[in-house]
Amino acid sequence: MKKSNSSILAAALALPGIISTAQAQVTVPNATLIQFKYLYYRDYQDSGNRITVNSPALYLLAPISDSWVFEIGAVYDNVSGASPYYHSVLSGASGQGIKDGRSQGDLTVTKYFGRTAISARAAYSTEDDYKSISGGLTLRHATPDQNTTFTIGAGYSSDEVSPSDGPVFTRTKTTIDGIVGITQVLGRNDTAQLNFYYAQQRGYLTDPYKALFGVDQRPDHRDQYAAVIRWNHYFDGLKASLRSSYRYYHDDWEISANTVTFEWAQELPYGFTLTPSVRYSTQSAAYFYYDPVYDPVAGRPFPPGYFSNPNGFYSADQRLSAFGAISPGLKIAKSFVGGWSVDAKAEYYEQRADWRLGGEGSPGLEDFKAQLYQFGVSKKF
C-alpha cells in the first residue's frame, strides 16, 4: 500500500508494543527470533466499504556473533477496494476501485560496542507504479548502570510514483526524518521515555489515486514535529503492566493532534497475556482542507473561492479534516515452552467530527470506521 494513504493503519500499528518501544537497555539479543504475522485491515463508512488490506509479514532477528545482529523483514500488502475519505457524504458515490500489491523488504544491521549500538537500516518497497527506497542510521547509548539510554537517529526515503505510461510523469517525494530520545529506568517497576521526532517531506505530497471528484492541490513541502512521552509501570501484586503514552503532533499544514494511549498487559496462568487497550486522538484540520461545501455559484467540483484563487491549496481528504477518534483493542498472547509463542489481536477504530476536543470538528462528513485483526506466531532459538 502506498505510504501516503496508510496513516490510520500506521497509527494503529504505532501502538507501543507493536513497533517496539526503544529498549531501556543496550544489550546484544541472545536468541534468534523468527516471527510470522498476518494482518487483515478494513475500513468502511455507512455508505460502503472502503479499503481492505491483507498483509503477511515475515521477520527474522539473528545475532551473528557477540556484537553483530542482523534483522530481515519482508512484507506483502494486498490492497483492494475503493478510495476512502473524500467527502463521501456528498459524492453520492463512493469509491473508485483500486487494486495494488506492495512488496517490501528491509535489512537492519546492528553493531554493538559495549553499551553503544549502531544500527543501519535499508528498505526497498515496490508495486506497479510506485517504488520507495529508504535508509537510516540509529545510535543508542546506555549509561554504565544501564538505567538511562539515549537514542539518536536519522533517516531518508525517496518515493517515486509514475501514474502514467513511461517514465515521463514520474513524481518524487523525499523525506528526511530524525529522532532524539531518552529512556530512563525509574525503579524496579517503572520506565519512562521521551522522544522527539522531526520529518521533512518535499515533493509530490498529493496522492494521485486519492483525489476523487474534486480538487486536491497541496503544498509541496511538509514539516512534521512530534513529541511522545511514555510511561510503563508494572504492578507486582496484579502481575500486570500499564503502558501509557501521550503524543503531541504538529505540522506546518496546521494540523495539531493529541493522542493518548493506555494498554493494560495482564499476565494470566498458563503463559497467557491479555492486553486490552484504548487510544484517543483528536486533531485540527489542515489549513487548506475544505468542508463538503462547494462554490456557491458554480457548484461541484469547484471548492469555495476557487475562481478568485485557483492556485490556492485545496483538499477534501478526510484525513486532513478536524476530528476525534477512539480505538479500543484487545490482544491475547500465549508463550509455550520451547520458545514458541502465538498472539492474536483485534482493534476497532472510529473517527467522528464531533469527537474532537478543543474545537469544532469538520462538518458534513460521514463517520469513518476501521477494523484490524492480526495473528502472529514466533519462535526463539
Next chain:
Amino acid sequence: MASHCEVRVYAADEAAARHWSDAAIAEVRRIETKYSRYRDGSITTAINHAAGGAPMGVDTETASLLDFATNLYQQSDGAFDLTSGVLRRAWDFKARQVPAQAALNKLLSRVGWSKVMWQSPLLQLGAEMEIDFGGIGKEYAADRAAAVVADLGGQHGLINLGGDVRVIGPHADGEPWRIAVQDPRGEQGVTIAYLKVPHGAMATSGDYERYFEHDGRRYSHLLDPRTGWPVEHWRSVSVVAPLAIAAGACATVAMLQPVDSALAFLDQQGVRYLAIDNHGERYAK
C-alpha cells in the same frame, strides 16, 4: 460546439447511462448557449454590445469566470487575456495574409484586460473591446458536466469536449483512462503518447488547429495579446490538472511563453504536462 464531443459513462443499465449523458449534454449546452460569442442571446454578446457604455452587472456564474480570468491574466503577465479575440480580425487564416503592423497596432489599442473595469459584479469594457471565454469556457463546461454525472451517481466515465477531457472517475475496474496526445505534426488521429488519468482533467493546446504558411514562415492562431503576433514557441502543450478549467488555462498560457518561462509557469502551477517545443523537443513532468 464545433468540435468532437463525447460523454462516456459506465452505468448499471442503458437507461441510467442515457439519463446521465443527457444531463451532461444539457449542462454543456446551457454553458455554450450562455457564453458563446456566436450566439445573439449569450451573455458574451451582451457584454460586447455594452462595450464603451455604462458598467454592466453580470450574474454570479459569469462573475466567477471573470474572477478566474483576472487571476490568470495577472499570473501570466498578460498572456492570458479574455479581450484578445479582436486580433483575429487582422489575422485571416483563410486568406493567408500577414497583416500590416499599423493594422495590428490599431487592434491592440482595443486589447488588454488592464483596460477593463471589473469590479464584481460590474463590468465595463472600453469602446470596441470584446471578450470571449476561449481557453476556459469549454473546460468549465467539461468540469460542470462531469459534476452533473457525479451528482446523479455516476462514478466511472469522462467528458471529452474537443480534446479537453474531464474524468468523472476511472474505468469501472479502477484502471485509469488512457488519454492520447495528438502528434502536433502528424495526421489527425496520430498520437505520440498516452497519459494515464484516473482522476482530474487533461487539456491540450496546439499550434496545429489553425495556421498558414507564408514566405516559409508558419503563422499559427496562437496570438500573443501583448504583441498581436502569433507565437511559435511550442507545437503543443498538454496539461493534467485536477480541473479542466485549470488544465486548459495552463495549456493556453504556456503556449504563449518561451520555453523557459513556460516550464517555470507550469512547474509553479504544480501540474503535470507534456510539452513539445518548436523543434520537436519534448518536456514532461
